[in-house]
Amino acid sequence: MVEVTNDVSLKVENLNSQVGEFRLKNISFELPVGEVLSILGPSGSGKTVLLRTLAGLNKTESGAIIFGDERIEKYSPRDRKVGFVFQNYAIFPHLDTKLNLGFPLYIGGKKKKEVYKIAIKAAEELDGLPNYLELKPDELPEGMKQLIAFGREKLHDCRLLLLDEPLSQLDRKLHVEMRALLKRFIKELGKTTIAVFSDPEDALSVSDYLAILDDGELLQFGETFDVYQNPSNLKVMELTSRLGLNTIDVEIKGGNVLNKLKVDKEDGSYKLCFRPEEIAIKDEGLEVQTVESHIYDSSHNLVECDFHGKPIRLLVHKNVPEKFNFIPTNPKYY
Ligand SMILES: Nc1ncnc2c1ncn2[C@@H]1O[C@H](COP(=O)(O)OP(=O)(O)OP(=O)(O)O)[C@@H](O)[C@H]1O
CATH class of the missing domain: 3.40.50.300 (P-loop containing nucleotide triphosphate hydrolases)
Incomplete structure (x- = not known):
């Protein structure tokens, strides 16, 4: 019934x-x-x-x-x-x-x-x-x-x-x-x-x-x-990401990721996933170098960056310099 x-x-x-x-x-x-x-x-x-x-x-x-x-x-x-x-x-x-x-x-x-x-x-x-x-x-x-x-x-x-x-x-x-x-x-x-x-x-x-x-x-x-x-x-994160999804293979050890981010997860290998638009520019964040930049709207660029030899894509304010540091604001670890 x-x-x-x-x-x-x-x-x-x-x-x-x-x-x-x-x-x-x-x-x-x-x-x-x-x-x-x-x-x-x-x-x-x-x-x-x-x-x-x-x-x-x-x-x-x-x-x-x-x-x-x-x-x-x-x-x-x-x-x-x-x-x-x-x-x-x-x-x-x-x-x-x-x-x-x-x-x-x-x-x-x-x-x-x-x-x-x-x-x-x-x-x-x-x-x-x-x-x-x-x-x-x-x-x-x-x-x-x-x-x-x-x-x-x-x-x-x-x-x-x-x-x-x-x-x-x-x-x-x-x-x-x-x-x-x-x-x-x-x-x-x-x-x-x-x-x-x-x-x-x-x-x-x-x-x-x-x-x-x-x-x-x-x-x-x-x-x-x-x-x-x-x-x-x-898969769900990929399908709900309108600007694509960044995925980086990482190790979590003692709640630390890439020596910069904190996370409440058990030690092990994970994929760090974040959307290009869900980031904040922060001096203490992950350092990246812009490789290519595309105009997104009147105040933002979608930039292709190099992160330790891996390409990632980020949505940033158009005034952001070529080299900058950022943190993902809604990171997921799968
Ligand atoms: N009448 C049918 N006979 C045999 N196979 C079918 C029939 N209708 C759909 N399928 C198969 O079922 C699967 C799902 O099809 P469906 O059309 O629901 O996909 P979809 O998610 O709507 O895809 P799309 O976004 O491309 O429209 C496909 O592999 C399709 O080939």
Whole structure:
């Protein structure tokens, strides 16, 4: 018997699913009502398979998917009341924006005229979309297609919204604009949402919770900030590091590392891991020499440095000299 508390929206328990040779293995997590979960993982780790299994498009081999107080893993996709925005938006080339937007209502049996009326009203709440209502997808800018796909879910009577790489088709500038819009849209919609991202920056900025998948296994699940601050292993830290990750082989002896850093760990060999942006310039820290410098923003450079013959990457203020000392502010030892 699975116990569910009232504020748990979605509970996934020991979920197993198989497609071809690939297996999702014993996935378990709980997501409170109205929260946003991002799934991050390398290519082929099973992110889409997990979304499709939740939506009922892949069969659940064993385990439970519980929504509110209902077990839904045996329900058909339609009965699960799940909205799914696919990677390619699932926009129909022969339909204009109004009908693409109102598609869930149209296939639900509403008359075209009525669908148009509702779609026009919905478009008014989405910046810029009203100007494109009469156009077909191949006449639309990429960002507008995306907006239709999101907007459609507004008209969909779904209780769980699934988004598969919602920002992947966009160029850099549009990507950043649409990320902000997506965040606003999800919050306004107020539905429990699960989104797959390949860019950690997207996942970190959009979600309340983070799930890290690798080879069909859930490596870590938790509130986004907690997972980011306390990755349970090297892989999780790598996947949540937007500027890459520095790793240095070190020996810990009597709580000392490299004669400069203190740590409360048993003696032994470890990998010291830290993100380029999680450092502080300190005279008593580790000395490095800049080899190459790239402008990051108006006040910071991303510098490639030499540390005892090993290349490391650090985000520093642009006034930092070529030779400087630093300490990692959130180091992890694995
Ligand atoms: N219908 C299918 N039949 C056989 N194998 C499949 C099927 N769908 C997915 N797979 C395999 O399952 C594994 C996981 O695929 P999935 O698409 O979930 O990865 P992903 O994490 O979403 O990757 P990406 O970031 O590249 O989209 C892959 O090895 C893929 O080849």
